[in-house]
Amino acid sequence: FDQVYVRGYPVHIYGDYRDGLRQMTGVYATFRTEPYGLEQLEIVKGPTAALYGQSTPGGLLNSVTKRPHLGAKNNVYGRFTNTDSYEGGFDYNLGLTENGTWASRIVGMARFGETSNKIQDDRQMFAPTIRWQPNADTDLTIYTLFQHDETDASATLLNLNGEILDYRTSDADYDYQKQDQFQAGYDLTHDLSSVPVTLAQKARFGYFDLEARYLTGGVTGGGWKNSNTEYHRAAQAVEETLWSAQVDNQVITTFETTDAKHEVMTGLDLMYSKSDYRFGSSGVLSDYIFYLNDPNRSISGTTPAYTTFDDVTYNQSGIYVQDQIELGNWHLNGGVRFDYAERKRISRLTNTGSTDYNTATTFNVSALYAFDNGISPYVSWGTSFLPSTSQDSEGKMLNPTEGEQYEAGIKFEPVGFDGFFTVSAYRLTEDNVARYAGYSGSIGSYYDSIGKVESRGLEIEGSANVTENLSLVGNLAYNNAKIVKGSYRGNTPLVTPEKAASSWANYNFNQGPLDGWGFGVGVRYTDSSYANYTNTSKNKPYTVLDAAIRYDFAALSNKLDGLTLAINGTNLADNDAAICNNGYCYQIEGQTIAATLKYEW
Structure with a gap:
């Protein structure tokens, strides 16, 4: 699945948003996101519950779907890699009416092959979008x-x-x-012409169906045997279907009081999901033994029968209000939200189960002062709340997690220089923290509550176009x-490195014998981290080197304008660092070299 961490916290489960709405998760599966179908990615750091509702204290990731734009460019591309992966795609904007009232965009891609770690990596995606703008006040997408x-269900190493x-x-x-997954939704905004009020509504229906099977030694009777020459395994299978529906309604009002400008947003959002989850295990079988002296023996076998049939439903509703204030150079923000959540899990076999109810009120406050020289110091405080969907080894739900963050920093956008820099310091706490503890055939994944975690951090990041040819980014x-x-x-x-850093430099030539060529080089560093709760085992630090070469064929002829060739290399030294949790x-992604031919018009 897609995994993203912000400030040491996983946000890919409860902080995974698309077009402002959370992508719901099942017992095992989650929605997948294809980057080629996105206009941009938005990262929010720290608690966001006062606006978005239940979330992790680390923050959230919001993926923005590509939308029709008048005058936007189209493109087609083909790509192949040294890992025998082949991919192609297209992105086409189409104006359906001459005045631009109706427009559409169609994005599609297909990939067949493997990753550098011999993990199957096939994907086919098709995403048509239509936009209606009958006037300056109404916009519907x-x-x-x-x-x-x-792909493969298990990528773990022995x-x-x-x-x-x-x-x-x-x-x-x-x-x-x-x-297989399907999503359909809309984003509607309408400005009331008589008053300074904007009405907005986002809604989406989602569905996915998953089928998986794999071998594991993490069962009774499994693991290393016979003087560690044999690894005994069982087959396990998962099948899950999920339906989800969400709607977020907003009323945005702007007005002035004395010298202050206000933008007040009030909202009501509703979420519902239902998962049909099935699980089965064969128990340890001799046909599935891994022999260390014959490691490349192919394994075949049947899919085990399902013995767990669970229905899991989730309801959430939230009411929130936020006021953004401009008072001279001051930018102030305050918000409050009330949430109600209900989760029910029922076994079809026994018709028994449990229902959990949770409520919470969360807040956020921030202040920023924008000096005329581009320096903007700021402070913020926010809280978060997340009802637990995690159960312990006995099948009981863990207590909700509660987060709080204090942050202070400086944003700097130099006058007369194309760059942006941020320095931020934070203290982030999360209580009733749940961490993965294992897998059981009867209840699925189970978790432990490890108590309260406190993170004290410092982040420095910046990007700059130093010259017309040279651009830098680093953090x-x-x-x-x-x-x-x-x-x-x-x-x-676990797996929380103390330090991480990355940088990238890109240089494009626009004259001389190298006209049309571009070169990039980058480095990424991840510090050591602990591999177990007792801190007796560590993952080693690792560094990877990336590079890119690009050529714009327009340098040869105007007739070739829009045609480019790019060769991108990640982890060029093929570092095979392992991360244990x-x-x-x-194993981290190994050396991958991809050649992409793209035509844009």
């Missing part, structure tokens, strides 16, 4: 998405007494994960995270 993904082997826990010949993040309450008090949370170990 209707979008749809059809997507099929086929762990032999702390030594990470270059073999999968599962087997590529047996393993698969197939997911440095320091995050000192500690468990301050609970059975692991004083320890560092509470006993499960994965």
